[in-house]
Amino acid sequence: MTETTTTTLRDRVGALVAEAARAAMQAGALPDVALPDDVVERPRDAANGDYASSLPLRLARSAMMPPLAIAEAIAAHLPAGEVIQAPEIAPPGFINLRLAEGFVQGEIDRIIEQGPNFADISLGTGKHAQVEFVSANPTGPLHVGNGRGAAIGDTLASALEAAGYEVEREYYVNDAGTQTDVFAETLYARYQQQHGLDVTVPEGGYPGEYMVDLARRLHDREGDRLLAGPGEPPPPELRELGIELMVEQIRDTLEGFGTSYERWFSERSLYEPASGETSAYDTALGTLRADGHLAEREGALWFTSSELGEDKDNVVLRSDGRPTYFASDIAYHHDKLVTRGFDLVIDVWGADHHGHVSRVEMATEAVTGNGEALHILIYQLVTLKRGAETVRLSKRSGEIITLDELVEEVGPDAARFFFLLRAPSSQMDFDLDLAVKQSNENPVYYIQYAHARLASILDRASGEGHAPEGGDVSLLTAPHELALVREMLRLPEVIELVATTYEPQHLAHYGIELATSFHAFNDAFRQQNDASLKVITDDPALTAARLRLVQAAKIALGRVLDLMGMTAPERM
RNA sequence: GCGCCAGUAGCUCAGUGGAUAGAGCGCUACCCUGCGGAGGUAGAGGUCAGAGGUUCGAAUCCUCUCUGGCGUACCA
Structure with missing residues (x-):
């Protein structure tokens, strides 16, 4: 059985160069100076070898020697071996290294x-990582922008697995906030319409046609039993069933996109005490309170983030007693890092949420003492185009292009790859006409x-x-x-x-x-x-x-x- | 106003402080009695937004200016 090498080749070659440098120091050919962590890199031009070291250039100042002299001193202690051939020195002070033919x-x-x-x-052996991505509100179908988050998050999770981490993919279901109220009201209006009642969608509700479809599915499944009396609010069960149907739809969309999750995490569960214990929300807020990070003001409860360097405080409990999403976020990250004990937590967020990054990071540090383990990855928004025309991405605008439609048009592989080609930090144009027209290219x-x-x-x-x-x-x-x-x-x-x-x-x-x-x-x-x-x-x-x-x-x-x-x- | 992200070839975008800045598409010229041509080879095309600075060395780091996207709620 052959021994499995789990370091990279770059590390192996780098170690050889570092050893040679230390040997040169011991032999007195080089002054005793500190070495940087990374000593070799992949040269852009293959003519300069498989790996190259700029160590001589970087040590020139501290060693007080000309780079070429340093290069010679290191090269003299770096013989050809199993992995690399004899080194070549190139001005102004590079050591170029070629892999031995037999090794290749x-x-x-x-x-x-x-x-x-x-x-x-x-790299990550023995560590547990979590990647949370998409996590769109279950109030409408996923759009193209969510696809970018899905491709990035899923691939990142896979790469972490290959790097040795044990990885959990998670979708955070926002089933507790005010948006679900609006969702329930809209759905109820559409549901009533299914039964011939003359009701209009409430102000600020979701105008999309998908709400009509959803109401129809609800009607087909449940008949008229969810109708309340005239003037009464929608029954709680309608909201539950509506969210359930929406989450199912989102899950189907993501499966069609080639993405599945280990866990779908309910926001509401943060407020439910687990078997007689305190809820995640109470635990997290209790910690903040005990450490003096909460202050009551203007009838609301604030996280005093300005004392930690943030430009302002943020509300966790509104004056009407309802917690904000920020409160949920704090409890959620406490659950991730403390209760579940992940060593690395990556949140993949769209750029429209970037304003929350610093406060969530700060609150996470305050409530877990381990803010280092959290990395919030922001991806810039996708500008959707049909030729020269820009299509707005919003659940509230008239036209939305769903992820289902994109997958239907270009297929999951091409859609994923298109998203993955771009750096998350880069704004990207997605020309639907082009994607379809040039799909063969x-x-x-x-x-x-x-x-x-x-x-x-x-x-x-x-x-x-x-x-x-x-x-x-x-x-x-x-x-x-x-x-x-x-x-x-x-x-x-x-x-x-x-x-x-x-x-x-x-x-x-x-x-x-x-x-x-x-x-x-x-x-x-x-x-x-x-x-x-x-x-x-x-x-x-x-x-x-x-x-x-x-x-x-x-x-x-x-x-x-x-x-x-x-x-x-x-x-x- | 303030904050975050960006500005690189005609277009869409890569580029971990190192050597002559790359890819795809588009354009030009070649390579098929083809182990699969959805391919290969070569070429044209660049003020790395602009100006300073740090460094032996800057597309990359710092400062300022310009342009674009997003954020800046007791919304999410």
Whole structure:
């Protein structure tokens, strides 16, 4: 059994350079100076090696030596080895490192051994993480903007899993606030209309047509038993059933988008004491009160965040005695971090909520003492366009484009990938006309096509009696073959990057680059007009070796697609 | 007004203080009796919004200005 390496290759190479630097210090070739954490990076230009270190440039000041002299001192203690070739020094003070050919070849076997676990790292081993995302009010269908949150949150969760965390995906259901009152009133009006009553939707209610559909479903299911007397408010059960139906609809939409959750967390449950104990709300507010973070003023109860550096205080309990959503948020984060004890909690919010970030962070720190564990990820809003025309995203505007409609038009894979390509912090335009018109040119197909081609080659080889088993990877020496392996070896580093920056777009861009490497590899024979460069050739040993490369590439590409929640088709 | 996020190729966008700033789409020219052409190769296209500053080195960090999005409720 081969030992599984769960650090990244970058860390391994970096450790070699750091060791060499320390050896140079011990030998007196270099003054004893502190080393930075990261000593190697991936150079932009492959001509500068697989990894490069700018350590000499960075140490020049503290070591009081010219960068090139430092580079030579380090390089002298950095011999060629199993992993890297002899280093090259490049002005003004870089040490360029190339992976040893034998090492690159051997990694093919290791990737096949690891199979679907290839690229797992141990960054989060033993830690529990929670990613909460979408969490839209259950008062209407999900729109396109929610899709961005779903793609980001789900992929982030997958990347954290690959990084070793135990991850829970959670949807926070706002079933307790004033918006659900408005929802219930609107639904009740539509429900009454179903029974021929002349009632209008209340001022400020939800005008959308979906409320009519919802009322019809309610009518079909429950008949007229939810009708109250004239002038009476909607019965509580109607609200419950309405929210239930809406949550079901949202769950269906997300499943159709390829996203499912471990847990649907009810806001209302924060106010319900668990078996004779105090509720999460009482516990959290009690902590704040005990620590002197609450003050009564103007008949309301305030979180005195201005004493903690915030520009103003925030109401937790209104003068009419009803808690605000902020109060729920405090209790919710206490539950996440203290009651459930997650080591890492990521909230994925749309930019329309960014005004809440600092106060929730502050309150979380106050109530848990562990604010560091919370990371609130803000994604900028999606501007929806039809050609040049901007479509507003709002449940209250006339036209809303639902996530269902988007999935219907472009498919879940393309929709997810489109969202994942953009950094969360970047505002993005989503041109519906373009998405439909150019769906065949969407980069999602570029990646999936590469996967289908890989599968096809293995199929064909199998039909002709070839198999990857027993192939000798040391026969693979062509540049386009080794370049493909090198590209695969980046995946653990990409996962580490996503799991530490919480920015899933790196995965999407990497997917394109890996597919590009494969397409270039696969078309080399055609470009060079040389049939001996094909995978399946007259040479059985070479064929078997190349099939191992193809098998490994299929594993790597399949992993990337899986992390993004996309299908990895065997044929298209 | 104040705060947060952004401004990079014609368009949509990547870019972890390092070497000649990239991709897709669009455009130009090539490569098919094709292990799947939804592909490959090459090319044109840039004042990294502007001005200062920090640094051996800045698209990246800091300050200011301009432009856009969002927020700034006892709404969510």
